[in-house]
Amino acid sequence: MKYISTRGAMAPLEFSDTVLMGLAPDGGLALPERYPQVDRATLDAWRALPYPELAFEILRLYATDIPEDDLKALTTRTYTAAVFGSAAITPVKTLHDGVKILELSNGPTLAFKDMAMQLLGNLFEYVLQKRGERLNILGATSGDTGSAAEYALRGKANVNVFMLSPAGKMSVFQRAQMYSLTDENIHNIAVRGMFDDCQDIVKAVQNDHAFKEAYRIGTVNSINWARVVAQVVYYFAGYFNATANNDEKLSFCVPSGNFGNVCAGHIARQMGLPIDRLIVATNENDVLDEFFRTGVYRPRSTAETFVTSSPSMDISKASNFERFVFDLVGRDGAEVARLWRAVDAGVGFDLSARLADVRERFGFVSGASSHADRLATIRQIDAEDSVVLDPHTADGVKVAREVRIPGETVLCLETALPAKFAETIREALDREPPRPAGFDGIEDLPQRVVEVDADAATVKSLIAHALA
Numbered sequence: 226m227k228y229i230s231t232r233g234a235m236a237p238l239e240f241s242d243t244v245l246m247g248l249a250p251d252g253g254l255a256l257p258e259r260y261p262q263v264d265r266a267t268l269d270a271w272r273a274l275p276y277p278e279l280a281f282e283i284l285r286l287y288a289t290d291i292p293e294d295d296l297k298a299l300t301t302r303t304y305t306a307a308v309f310g311s312a313a314i315t316p317v318k319t320l321h322d323g324v325k326i327l328e329l330s331n332g333p334t335l336a337f338k339d340m341a342m343q344l345l346g347n348l349f350e351y352v353l354q355k356r357g358e359r360l361n362i363l364g365a366t367s368g369d370t371g372s373a374a375e376y377a378l379r380g381k382a383n384v385n386v387f388m389l390s391p392a393g394k395m396s397v398f399q400r401a402q403m404y405s406l407t408d409e410n411i412h413n414i415a416v417r418g419m420f421d422d423c424q425d426i427v428k429a430v431q432n433d434h435a436f437k438e439a440y441r442i443g444t445v446n447s448i449n450w451a452r453v454v455a456q457v458v459y460y461f462a463g464y465f466n467a468t469a470n471n472d473e474k475l476s477f478c479v480p481s482g483n484f485g486n487v488c489a490g491h492i493a494r495q496m497g498l499p500i501d502r503l504i505v506a507t508n509e510n511d512v513l514d515e516f517f518r519t520g521v522y523r524p525r526s527t528a529e530t531f532v533t534s535s536p537s538m539d540i541s542k543a544s545n546f547e548r549f550v551f552d553l554v555g556r557d558g559a560e561v562a563r564l565w566r567a568v569d570a571g572v573g574f575d576l577s578a579r580l581a582d583v584r585e586r587f588g589f590v591s592g593a594s595s596h597a598d599r600l601a602t603i604r605q606i607d608a609e610d611s612v613v614l615d616p617h618t619a620d621g622v623k624v625a626r627e628v629r630i631p632g633e634t635v636l637c638l639e640t641a642l643p644a645k646f647a648e649t650i651r652e653a654l655d656r657e658p659p660r661p662a663g664f665d666g667i668e669d670l671p672q673r674v675v676e677v678d679a680d681a682a683t684v685k686s687l688i689a690h691a692l693a
C-alpha cells in the first residue's frame with residue numbers, strides 16, 4: 226500500500242514514511258492510494274477477535290512495509306488490559322434510553338487520544354530503531370494532546386519530547402498529569418503566555434530549517450496518518466460490540482474538533498463496515514456543523530473562536546477535514562489544493578452542490594451543543610443512568626439524542642473521562658467527578674517543568690542544551 230497527498234503532488238510513500246511525517250511536501254495530508262475493502266466473510270471472522278488481534282488485522286492492510294510478526298508484536302504490546310483497564314480495551318455501555326457509549330478513555334491520560342498515541346509511540350520507536358535515526362518531538366498543547374504524547378513516548382529509545390504549554394492556563398489535574406512525569410526524555414516547558422504563543426514558537430522553530438535539521442525536530446500532531454488508522458480499529462471493535470451480527474447497521478456520534486476521530490469513522494465506512502450514519506457533534510465552535518448543514522466551509526479566525534467548557538473541541542478550522550473533502554471531490558488533488566488556497570486566504574469554500582453526496586453517499590449528518598446543553602445532558606444522564614459524562618462526550622450524547630430517528634442505534638464515542646474537567650462537573654452536579662483508581666493525590670507529586678518567556682530563541686537554546 227502506497228500513500229499519496231490530498232493535494233496530489235507528492236511522490237508515493239510507504240506507511241513507515243508517514244509515521245514520521247507532518248504535512249506532505251505539497252502542504253497536503255497523507256492518505257492511502259485506495260481503501261482496502263472488507264467483505265462479509267472477513268467481518269464474520271473479525272467479530273470474535275480480541276482487540277489487539279483486530280488491530281493487527283486492520284493495520285496489516287495499511288502498514289504493508291512492516292513485517293507481519295513485528296506488527297503483531299507492536300499491537301500486542303500496545304493494547305493491553307494493564308494500559309487500558311480491561312481486556313475489552315473499548316467496552317460499550319447502554320444508557321436507559323438506548324443510546325450507547327463506546328468507552329475510549331480508560332488509557333493513561335483518560336482521553337481517547339491515548340488509543341492512537343500509545344500505538345504511535347511504539348511505531349515511532351520501531352521505525353527510528355530500524356532506520357538508526359533519532360527524533361526530537363517539539364509540540365504545543367493546551368491539555369489533552371501533549372499529555373497523551375508524553376505518556377506514549379516516555380522512556381522510549383531514540384526520541385525526546387519537548388512540550389510547550391501555557392504557564393498557569395491548564396487545569397490543576399492536567400498540569401499534574403504532565404509535569405509529574407520524571408522520565409529523562411520528557412521535557413515540560415511552561416511558556417509565560419497563551420496557547421497561541423506556544424504554537425507560534427513551534428512554528429518559528431520549524432521555520433528555522435538549519436536548526437530543525439541539526440536537532441532532528443519532528444511533531445506528533447493530529448494530522449499524522451498512523452493516528453487516524455489506529456482510530457479506525459475502534460470503529461470496528463465498537464460495531465462488533467454494539468451489534469448482534471454483521472447484518473445490523475449502526476450509526477456513530479463523534480464529538481469533533483480537528484475531525485481526526487470522525488475521519489477514522491469515514492474510513493471504516495469506506496472499507497465496508499456497515500455504518501449507517503456518521504453524526505458529527507460540535508460545541509459552540511460550529512464550523513463543521515455549518516458545513517454539514519449547508520455545504521459551506523467557513524473557517525473562523527482565532528478572534529472568532531470561543532473558549533468553551535468542552536475546550537478540546539475549540540477549533541477555528543478542522544485540519545483533518547481535508548481528508549474527507551479529498552474523497553468528496555473524487556480524489557482530485559488539484560481541486561483540494563484550490564479549495565485550501567481559499568481556506569488559507571480566510572475565505573473558505575462552498576460545496577453545497579455536493580451536499581446530497583455528503584449525506585447519502587457518505588452518511589454524514591451533524592448537530593451542535595452549547596454550555597447549557599452540556600450541563601443539562603450531564604445532569605440528566607447522571608440522574609437517569611448514574612453515569613457521569615465528561616463535557617465533550619455530553620456534547621455527543623446531546624446531539625445523538627436530537628438527530629437519531631426511530632429504529633436507529635447510535636454509538637457515541639466517549640472522548641474523555643470527567644475527572645479531567647472537574648470545574649464543569651462541579652457546575653453541573655455540585656460535586657467532584659469520580660476519579661479512577663491510581664489518580665488520587667496526583668496533584669501532590671513532585672513536578673518537573675521549566676518556565677520560560679514566550680521567546681523562540683530561549684526555547685531553541687533550551688533544546689540545544691538538553692541535547693548537548
Ligand SMILES: *Cc1c(COP(=O)(O)O)cnc(C)c1O
Pocket residue numbers: 336337338369370447480481482483484485486487537538617640641
Ligand atoms: C481531541 C479531542 C476531541 C476532538 O477530537 P478530533 O479528533 O480533533 O475531532 C474531542 N474531545 C476530547 C476530549 C479531545 O481530547
